[in-house]
Amino acid sequence: MTTQPIITFHDGHSIPQVGLGVWQTPQDIAAPTVRTALAAGYRHIDTASGYDNEEGVGEGIRSSGIDRKDIFVTTKLRNTDQGYDNALRAFEVSLKKLGSDYIDLYLIHWPSPHRGLYRETWKAFVRLREEGRVRSIGVSNFYPDHLDHIVGDTGVVPVINQIELHPDFQQKAAQEAHKKLNIVTESWSPLGQGRFISNPVIGQIAAKHGKAPAQVIIRWHIDTGLVVIPKSVTPSRIEENFNVFDFKLDGEDMAAIAKLDSAGARMGPDPYTATF
Numbered sequence: 450m451t452t453q454p455i456i457t458f459h460d461g462h463s464i465p466q467v468g469l470g471v472w473q474t475p476q477d478i479a480a481p482t483v484r485t486a487l488a489a490g491y492r493h494i495d496t497a498s499g500y501d502n503e504e505g506v507g508e509g510i511r512s513s514g515i516d517r518k519d520i521f522v523t524t525k526l527r528n529t530d531q532g533y534d535n536a537l538r539a540f541e542v543s544l545k546k547l548g549s550d551y552i553d554l555y556l557i558h559w560p561s562p563h564r565g566l567y568r569e570t571w572k573a574f575v576r577l578r579e580e581g582r583v584r585s586i587g588v589s590n591f592y593p594d595h596l597d598h599i600v601g602d603t604g605v606v607p608v609i610n611q612i613e614l615h616p617d618f619q620q621k622a623a624q625e626a627h628k629k630l631n632i633v634t635e636s637w638s639p640l641g642q643g644r645f646i647s648n649p650v651i652g653q654i655a656a657k658h659g660k661a662p663a664q665v666i667i668r669w670h671i672d673t674g675l676v677v678i679p680k681s682v683t684p685s686r687i688e689e690n691f692n693v694f695d696f697k698l699d700g701e702d703m704a705a706i707a708k709l710d711s712a713g714a715r716m717g718p719d720p721y722t723a724t725f
């Protein structure tokens with residue numbers, strides 16, 4: 450198996466830095482997609498209750514021939530399941546669908562501030578971790594003030610915050626805020642949902658290293674210290690996106706990609722105003 454980088458959380462558990470994202474991967478495609486990724490060397494899968502494919506992900510893991518304990522599984526709480534009791538119930542449902550007796554990392558998918566429930570939800574997450582049902586707990590799409598609230602309430606710092614992050618939306622302020630709290634930053638839509646594949650700056654760097662544009666972008670996330678979860682259902686792309694451990698970007702490449710950052714290039718909703 451390819452030697453792949455891992456990042457250790459402040460709670461002592463570790464996450465493989467590259468994972469497979471399965472948003473918009475239909476239930477029946479999820480199992481073969483996960484099997485393909487595991488055969489290619491991935492050991493980290495990123496799903497969510499809201500992706501409606503946890504059963505397929507679980508089946509892909511079970512039929513892969515690889516031990517569950519060697520695979521890192523993230524799932525996320527659906528916004529409509531927020532609240533203390535609801536979160537505890539929803540966790541059991543996710544666990545059952547995944548066909549596992551634990552989850553490596555459980556995330557609050559969005560703060561959903563209009564619901565006013567993320568602080569209670571975090572208390573339920575702390576309980577799940579204390580009971581050993583989940584190894585690590587984290588959040589997604591949280592702004593620093595959301596983080597301050599849950600840490601202030603419980604004293605428990607999320608291990609990770611999964612946020613939208615790609616070369617033209619680099620989220621430097623969020624990355625700095627996370628560093629201060631010892632929170633790992635994880636990039637969602639790391640390829641900008643595919644839109645950077647044809648970027649000329651990325652293309653030049655790719656040609657210089659004899660690599661594909663997607664590989665350069667994934668390498669940029671790795672070299673920036675981020676956890677990265679590119680999505681594909683195409684076997685050749687799944688393999689390509691994992692074949693990124695035999696080269697490194699140099700200072701010149703990193704400086705050129707740093708210049709692609711442009712405020713306002715968010716593709717998804719703003720977590721402050723999202724109403725789902």
Ligand code: NAD
Binds near residue numbers: 687
């Ligand atoms: P992405 O940035 O990973 O882009 C995926 C798309 O890029 C593919 O559909 C394909 O069109 C293209 N692509 C992939 N590999 C390629 C290759 N090698 N060559 C050419 N094109 C390629 O997009 P994403 O799915 O939005 O994000 C990745 C993952 O992040 C998701 O699957 C999900 O797990 C997670 N995510 C989380 C949230 C959240 O709110 N927490 C939101 C969105 C996504």
